[in-house]
Amino acid sequence: MKDVNFLKEKNARSLWHPMAHPADSLAHPPTIVTGATGVRIRDVDGHEVVDAVGGLWNVNLGYSCQAIKDAIAQQLDALPYYSIFRGTSNDQVIQLAEELRDFFEPDGLSRAFYTSGGSDSVETALRLARQYHKIRGEAGRVKYLSLKKGYHGTHFGGASVNGNANFRTAYEPLLAGCHHIPAPYTYRNPFDESDPGKLAQLCLSALEDEIAFQGPGSIAAFIMEPILGAGGVIPPDKSFMPGVREICSRHGILLIADEVITAFGRTGSWTGSRHWGVQPDLMCTAKAITNGYFPFGALMISEEIAQVFERDETGKAAIGHGYTYSGHPVGAAAALACLSETLALDVPTNAAARGAELHAGLLDLQSQHEVVGDVRGGHGLMCALELVEDRRAKTAVDKARIGKVQEAAYAAGAMVRVSGSNIILSPPLVLTSRDVQAILSALDAGLGAI
């Protein structure tokens, strides 16, 4: 490693950071993380904190998962790369597909299409949804519906179905034919409805209305996160996703579950769809599939869709889509080891228990800190605090003030993530109760600093 002075002097000088203003990165140089153990990260000054961000929703098993590191090292020796484009495969992807098929069997998903990350998985889902309808002779089904507040990555397709202006405006015009309905967000919604069950019904009615307006025969798919994550951790009422499933099925619209953050245990269930008792047609996965140790993802495909593609005799089902790193053997080896560890550790059980402790602790913080307008969570280890200047008017908190909360929480022992007015918590699923308390007391210090 270069010496500390070099790193600090050059920090953000010759690189641009994702999701940041380049001038802001220069004015407020990012924390330089140089090491990690268990659920803790260490910076270049040796300061060590609990990582309440979990990498970026992906390091579910923490930073010391030796089995995955070994699998990556061994695979680099055996076969560091080969493509799986038409005509070639590798041992790791074949084995992984069988394991994924078993894992996702309760979700009704039986085929995998490999990708290099979440945005790729979303792009693949959007494309295959259109192709599915074309194979079946419904070429007019090309539009997509999604939720406001949803996050689906940053490719043009994903950005077009994204429901947050921050990821759209600078890059418009986006894909035509993408339409959004209100999210089941009890704290702020156009219906001024705070009852979760009633709000879910209103959002479902809005979906029905939009389908009627667009014409059901023009819509390829509805894409949603089972629990909205990056948009501020917004868990819907339990009636919402089953309601979406029923409406989609009735209108011949495919349901794409974007489970880039919720697959593999985060919600306290193995998948977010299973959490709500829903079987989607397509499911986007990535992130925790390799514990974040290797960029990799998989779009999981239902048996029904698979049959339509596999039985096609017209040639329309030839897949003109794929990435150089689709089915990377090192990523697949990492995913195999990760899946086995994830199952052995039964992470949803701990995610549910620690998530309940974290959520209760956050509600406690709300009672002590006026700036906490809303606390969201209660479904595994994904929680958010929404900060406001004034509880009654719900005015968004000043950017500099929320930045101070993050800084002070970091000094007090926890890395938390700020997104707009939200502090988002998505720690590793192997967290202990002591780690939960460390996050809560760091946040207490952070909130107390403004």
Ligand SMILES: Cc1ncc(COP(=O)(O)O)c(C=O)c1O
């Ligand atoms: C629900 C969801 N979909 C898609 C993505 C995009 O994934 P990636 O950043 O790996 O491209 C994310 C990333 O956070 C996500 O949360």
